[in-house]
Every structure is written in structure tokens, then in C-alpha cells.
Amino acid sequence: MSGGTYLGMPAFPKAAHEAVxxxxxxxxxRHATHTIRAKRATAVAELSDWAELREAGKQxxxxxxxxxxxxxxxxxxxxxxxxxxxxxAVDADEANRIVTRLVKATGESEVVKVKSMATQEIGLNEAxxxxxxxxxxxxxxxxxxxxxxxxxxxxxxPAIHRNRGxxxxxxxxxxxxxxxxxxxxxxxxxxELADAARLHxxxxxxxxxxxxxxxxxxxxxxxxxxxxxSEGNGRMCLTLPETLISVVGIEKxxxxxxxxxxxxxxxxxxxxxxxxxxxxxxxxxxxxxxxPRDFHLVLIDNGRTDTLADEVGRQALRCIRCSACLNVxxxxxxxxxxxxxxxxxxxxxxxxxxQLRGTxxxxxxxxxxxxxxxxxxxxxxxxxxxxxxxxxxxxxxxxQGGPVTREGARVVVKPAKGHAAERAAMxxxxxxxxxxxxxxxxxxLASRTRRFHPRTLPGPGRAxxxxxxxxxxxxxxxxxxxxxxxxxxxxAK
Amino acid sequence: MSSRDLILARVRRAIADVPRDDxxxxxxxxxGYLREHGSRDAGRTVDLLAENLxxxxxxxxxxxxxxxxxxxARLLAERGSASVAVPTGLPPEWLAATxxxxxxxxxxxxxxELDRVDSVxxxxxxxxxxxxxxxxxxSxxxxxxxxxxxxxxxxxxxxxxDQVVSSVPRGLERLDPxxxxxxxxxxxATSDIELDRVEGVHGPRTLEVVLVSGE
Numbered sequence: 001m002s003g004g005t006y007l008g009m010p011a012f013p014k015a016a017h018e019a020v021x022x023x024x025x026x027x028x029x030r031h032a033t034h035t036i037r038a039k040r041a042t043a044v045a046e047l048s049d050w051a052e053l054r055e056a057g058k059q060x061x062x063x064x065x066x067x068x069x070x071x072x073x074x075x076x077x078x079x080x081x082x083x084x085x086x087x088x089a090v091d092a093d094e095a096n097r098i099v100t101r102l103v104k105a106t107g108e109s110e111v112v113k114v115k116s117m118a119t120q121e122i123g124l125n126e127a128x129x130x131x132x133x134x135x136x137x138x139x140x141x142x143x144x145x146x147x148x149x150x151x152x153x154x155x156x157x158p159a160i161h162r163n164r165g166x167x168x169x170x171x172x173x174x175x176x177x178x179x180x181x182x183x184x185x186x187x188x189x190x191x192e193l194a195d196a197a198r199l200h201x202x203x204x205x206x207x208x209x210x211x212x213x214x215x216x217x218x219x220x221x222x223x224x225x226x227x228x229x230s231e232g233n234g235r236m237c238l239t240l241p242e243t244l245i246s247v248v249g250i251e252k253x254x255x256x257x258x259x260x261x262x263x264x265x266x267x268x269x270x271x272x273x274x275x276x277x278x279x280x281x282x283x284x285x286x287x288x289x290x291x292p293r294d295f296h297l298v299l300i301d302n303g304r305t306d307t308l309a310d311e312v313g314r315q316a317l318r319c320i321r322c323s324a325c326l327n328v329x330x331x332x333x334x335x336x337x338x339x340x341x342x343x344x345x346x347x348x349x350x351x352x353x354x355q356l357r358g359t360x361x362x363x364x365x366x367x368x369x370x371x372x373x374x375x376x377x378x379x380x381x382x383x384x385x386x387x388x389x390x391x392x393x394x395x396x397x398x399x400q401g402g403p404v405t406r407e408g409a410r411v412v413v414k415p416a417k418g419h420a421a422e423r424a425a426m427x428x429x430x431x432x433x434x435x436x437x438x439x440x441x442x443x444x445l446a447s448r449t450r451r452f453h454p455r456t457l458p459g460p461g462r463a464x465x466x467x468x469x470x471x472x473x474x475x476x477x478x479x480x481x482x483x484x485x486x487x488x489x490x491x492a493k
Numbered sequence: 494m495s496s497r498d499l500i501l502a503r504v505r506r507a508i509a510d511v512p513r514d515d516x517x518x519x520x521x522x523x524x525g526y527l528r529e530h531g532s533r534d535a536g537r538t539v540d541l542l543a544e545n546l547x548x549x550x551x552x553x554x555x556x557x558x559x560x561x562x563x564x565x566a567r568l569l570a571e572r573g574s575a576s577v578a579v580p581t582g583l584p585p586e587w588l589a590a591t592x593x594x595x596x597x598x599x600x601x602x603x604x605x606e607l608d609r610v611d612s613v614x615x616x617x618x619x620x621x622x623x624x625x626x627x628x629x630x631x632s633x634x635x636x637x638x639x640x641x642x643x644x645x646x647x648x649x650x651x652x653x654x655d656q657v658v659s660s661v662p663r664g665l666e667r668l669d670p671x672x673x674x675x676x677x678x679x680x681x682a683t684s685d686i687e688l689d690r691v692e693g694v695h696g697p698r699t700l701e702v703v704l705v706s707g708e
Binding site: 028031032035036046047048049052053055056059060063065066067068069072073076082088089090094138139140141144157158159160163164167190191193194195197198201202205206207219222224230231232233235236238239240250255256257258260261262264265268272274275276277278279280281282283284287289290291299301305306308309311314405408 | 510
């Protein structure tokens with residue numbers, strides 16, 4: 001497993017090609033995704049009004065996005081009125097600078113972190129490390145990833161690609177480097193591993209002065225932030241430190257307190273397949289003598305407003321990061337999360353990352369193709385994001401280019417590199433289909449030479465055939481077969 | 494231009510295609526979902542709470558108000574606790590039958606001091622039957638958030654049936670968003686290792702819920 005960064009990742013087809021050959025990885029993934037998929041279906045079936053909850057979730061999020069400026073301002077006012085401080089960050093660098101400055105102002109050189117997609121997205125841990133600040137991940141799976149010098153591969157269970165034996169080895173080898181070492185004779189039973197993590201992390205929690213979190217929801221009307229979790233590490237980070245810094249994407253707003261009744265029903269059942277996750281914490285600014293004295297909210301854009309500008313793609317911002325789409329995706333199940341080259345893997349990652357980052361890089365241009373378009377992701381999505389629709393939309397963008405918004409400015413992007421052959425082939429097909437004589441001649445020629453066809457295409461067609469099996473050309477073209485067996489007459493009449 | 498103004502300007506440009514709509518939020522769309530699932534009387538709702546709590550591996554006990562002090566004393570004794578954290582507003586009679594050392598909730602205590610306390614006893618604000626959830630809102634009988642987090646054993650008293658609601662929507666209606674809330678559904682748990690559920694990583698590994706009825 002290579003380093004803790006997504007920079008310079010190979011494009012999806014290459015990464016996936018390697019991943020599918022890793023039988024341990026495939027076994028771990030298959031076990032995990034199938035287990036949670038079945039459990040989720042049961043949990044969802046308990047609610048007879050699931051379809052209505054899903055529709056309401058979609059409507060609330062769409063309404064919020066359509067009025068995001070109003071709700072952002074309202075949120076800022078309510079958080080400030082409740083004793084918090086709001087900061088705005090246009091991109092990852094600015095967000096990292098703000099958090100670094102806030103941590104330095106406390107005089108501390110270590111922070112405890114609740115698992116947060118937003119801080120992973122901006123590379124906060126690395127940015128803090130560069131400034132001499134240690135950031136400790138406290139979610140068990142994130143700890144496994146951090147100690148293993150690895151990258152997360154799933155939104156909800158970031159170490160899903162590791163089995164218990166691998167985790168035992170990582171704990172035994174690495175814990176001592178970071179703090180309290182793993183107990184002697186540690187076995188690979190999940191209970192013992194969890195206990196080792198408890199002891200290792202507790203000393204960090206008890207002395208921590210600064211906590212960093214994300215949030216699942218922010219309520220504009222009240223200024224309330226919500227964190228949904230299982231282990232209690234979230235509660236530790238949100239209540240024991242003196243300073244709490246929450247880094248949250250601007251799309252995570254819901255307008256009213258009542259709206260939580262929808263998402264607190266759909267999120268746990270979609271993600272961990274539970275009626276309710278073990279712990280949900282909500283806080284509104286600061287409370288005297290209960291929890292942190294200082295609360296900072298860092299609102300990040302980092303490509304979200306560009307995504308919002310895309311009329312088809314903006315629905316990706318409805319995402320509540322439940323990860324149900326990962327668990328049902330046949331492509332994710334085989335390729336694993338790392339192949340997506342982003343903190344957002346799976347179907348949602350395939351539409352979110354190329355929008356947040358643009359389709360300029362090889363990996364981002366490849367992501368809209370990391371799908372079989374089977375639609376299972378859309379079926380399970382609790383906010384009804386039509387992921388296949390956005391995938392097709394982004395494929396068009398990659399192949400044809402066109403107008404997009406980048407850093408707030410309207411620009412026209414060129415077709416992505418490597419798709420020239422596809423465009424040429426489509427043009428040729430258009431010509432052939434409108435010239436029946438040429439098509440017939442071509443098909444007969446192809447049939448006669450079929451024994452000599454290569455397994456991959458040469459030249460510019462190579463990019464296409466690298467990740468696909470070439471179809472076998474039949475011994476006789478269909479049109480000839482039809483002529484021979486039906487004499488060209490339509491017998492259906 | 495500040496980053497705030499820049500982001501807001503970008504948002505406005507991004508949604509310029511959307512016609513502005515002044516419909517009040519309450520009327521902007523249908524909330525077609527249910528306020529609660531199924532119909533039950535108060536007794537059945539309490540039973541459902543007990544079932545769902547137990548399903549997520551909380552230990553559930555039932556008693557009358559008159560038996561509460563003895564029940565709490567018994568649970569602390571069975572656990573072998575030497576000390577118990579106590580919210581300032583906890584009814585003193587709840588702990589009248591135990592001689593375990595009481596540690597009053599105090600802002601001055603450090604987390605390390607709290608870590609040496611064995612158990613904690615609290616009341617709750619509301620309990621949600623459909624999900625098996627108890628909610629604490631930091632009222633004087635529940636104390637600061639950390640006292641139900643750091644000790645390894647939490648005994649939570651729910652007054653039934655008044656504190657029990659059927660559903661998440663009914664629970665939210667009763668809660669004040671300006672208070673810090675902790676929703677607890679079973680003890681601390683993780684499924685991070687091969688999706689095997691393991692109780693207790695960072696929060697209390699044992700959650701005992703006492704459903705206390707009548708006076």
C-alpha cells in the first residue's frame with residue numbers, strides 16, 4: 001500500500017486492474033459489502049414510509065441548495081449568536097491555513113480528530129504535520145489506516161480492505177511509535193483489538209486540549225451541528241477539549257431543526273444498517289462549563305460552488321455520506337476504494353471527485369467510466385441522487401469538453417486526452433452507417449479475417465481495448481445470415 | 494473581496510438558473526412521511542423501547558418508583574463499583590440505598606480524575622421506542638456530557654411512560670436544540686473490524702437502562 005496521499009494516483013482502470021488481482025482484498029471486500037447490504041435491506045424494510053422519507057430528504061436538500069446563499073448567512077448568524085466563530089475557506093489551502101492558525105493560537109502541538117471526510121479531502125493532517133502539529137485520528141478504522149500508513153478505502157468503514165490478521169500486525173508493530181504500545185500477546189479477535197485501541201487512545205483523549213471534527217449536518221435556523229457516530233470517540237473529541245474546530249462543507253446545511261427527523265431516520269439505516277447509531281451529538285455554539293470554551297466552524301467551498309453551477313451534476317451535493325452506494329456497487333466490490341484515487345470512493349466518488357476537482361487529471365477523467373451503470377446506487381440512495389445520470393453527463397464532458405465552472409469562473413474545457421480515438425471511431429461509425437455498401441463490405445472483410453484479429457487494438461484504439469475485452473467477430477455478418485435464412489423477406493407478417 | 498463574500502458570490506452565480514421562489518419553507522414541499530410507525534398504546538411503546546434497547550445490547554431493568562433506590566444500589570453492587578459520578582440535580586433518594594462513594598459532577602474535575610470513577614447514574618430527557626434511543630440534554634439531573642462518557646458503566650433512569658415517545662420525529666419535538674444533546678442507542682460499539690460488532694471502544698462499555706414506573 002503506497003503512502004498516505006492521493007497525489008499521482010494512476011487512473012481508475014490501471015488501479016482497478018491491480019486491485020482485482022489482490023485476492024485478500026477481494027475477499028475482505030466481498031465479505032464486508034455483502035454483509036452490510038443484507039443488513040441494510042432489513043433495516044430499511046422496518047420503515048413503511050421509506051419512499052416518502054427518501055423523497056423528503058431529496059426535497060429538503062434540493063431546496064437548501066437552491067437557496068444556499070440565504071442559508072449560509074443564516075447559519076453564520078445563528079452560530080455566532082450561540083457563541084461560535086465562523087470562518088470561510090475558498091479552497092483546501094485556505095482551510096488548512098485557518099485551522100493551523102487556530103491550533104497555534106492555543107499553544108498546543110497536538111490535536112485529536114473525529115473521522116471527517118472534509119478534513120481528509122483537504123489533507124488537513126499533512127498540513128498540520130508540516131507545521132509541527134500531530135493530528136491523531138481516533139476512530140478505530142481511521143487509527144488502523146493512520147498506523148498502517150495507508151489510505152482510507154470506504155466512507156463509513158475506512159479500513160474495510162483490512163482483515164483482522166492484518167489489523168493485529170499493524171497494532172503490534174506501530175502503536176508503540178505513537179503512544180501506548182499494543183499489549184503483549186495481542187490476538188486477532190475484534191474485541192481484543194478494540195480494547196487495545198481503547199487503551200492506546202484514552203491517554204490521548206484525556207490530555208487533549210484541541211479537538212477537530214467534521215459534521216453530518218448543520219441546522220441554519222438554530223446554528224446546531226450534528227455528529228453521528230458509534231464508538232464515542234466523537235463525543236470525546238467534541239466535549240473533552242477546550243477548543244473545538246469543526247471543518248464542514250457548505251452543502252451540509254439543513255434549514256430547520258425539524259428536518260433532522262428525516263435524516264436521523266435515513267442516515268443510520270442506510271449507512272450502518274442500524275435503527276440508530278450508538279451516539280449522536282448535537283451542539284449549538286458553546287455551553288457554559290459543559291464542553292469546549294471555544295468553538296470554531298470552518299466552512300469550506302473547495303469545488304462545491306463549481307459543482308453547484310452544474311445543472312445536472314449539482315445533485316451530488318445532496319449526498320449525506322451514508323455509503324450505501326458503495327456497498328451495492330459491483331465495480332466497488334471488485335476494485336476496492338483505493339482505485340478511485342480520492343477520499344470519496346465508489347459511485348458517489350465517481351461523480352463527486354471529478355466535479356470537485358475538475359476532469360483535468362487522468363484519474364478524474366477516468367472516474368465517470370468506473371461504473372457499469374447498473375443503477376443499484378440510485379436505488380439505495382436515501383436522497384435519490386441519480387448517480388447514473390450524472391455519470392453519463394460527466395462522460396460526455398470528458399469526451400466532448402464544454403462549458404464548466406472552475407473556481408467560480410465560466411470556462412470551456414477541452415476533451416480529455418486519450419479520448420480522441422473514441423471520437424474518431426464514433427465519426428467513422430456515423431459515416432459507415434449512412435453508407436450501407438461500405439458497411440457491408442467492411443463487415444464481410446472483418447468476418448473473413450477474424451482469425452487474424454488481435455486481442456487488443458493497435459495505435460489510438462489501445463486505450464479503449466486495454467480495459468475491455470474485444471468482441472469476437474462472428475463468422476458471418478448478421479445481414480448475410482438474414483439474407484441466407486429468410487431470403488431477405490420479412491416473415492413476421 | 495473576503496473569502497466569505499467570494500463564496501457567497503459564487504453560490505449566487507451558480508444558482509442563477511434557478512427561479513427565486515418565495516414560498517415559505519413549511520409549504521415548499523410535502524412531508525409525506527409518517528410521524529410514527531404503527532399504533533401502540535403507552536404500555537406497548539415502553540415494551541418496544543425495552544426490546545430495541547436490548548437488541549442493541551443495553552441491559553434493561555424495570556421497577557416501580559418505590560423500588561428504584563434498591564435497584565440502583567443492586568446494579569452498582571453487582572458491578573463492583575467503588576465510586577459513582579452524580580449529576581447535581583439527581584434526586585438524592587435515587588442513591589439513598591447505596592454506600593458507594595458519590596462524586597458530584599463538577600466543572601473543576603479533570604478528565605483524568607473522571608476516568609477513575611467507576612459508574613455514573615443519570616436521568617434522561619426523552620427516550621425513543623422505535624430506535625431504542627435515550628436522549629440526554631444536560632439538564633441538572635443528567636449533568637455534563639462527559640460524565641456519561643468517560644466512566645465505563647452508565648445507569649440511565651427513564652420514567653415510563655411519560656418520558657417515552659414512539660419515534661424520532663416525536664422525540665425531536667420535545668427537545669431544545671439550544672441545549673447540547675447526546676443520543677445514546679446501546680453502549681459504545683464499533684463494526685470496523687470485518688463488520689463484527691464489538692461493544693465498547695471509547696464510551697461506556699456497559700449501558701444499563703432502568704425503566705421506572707408510577708410513584
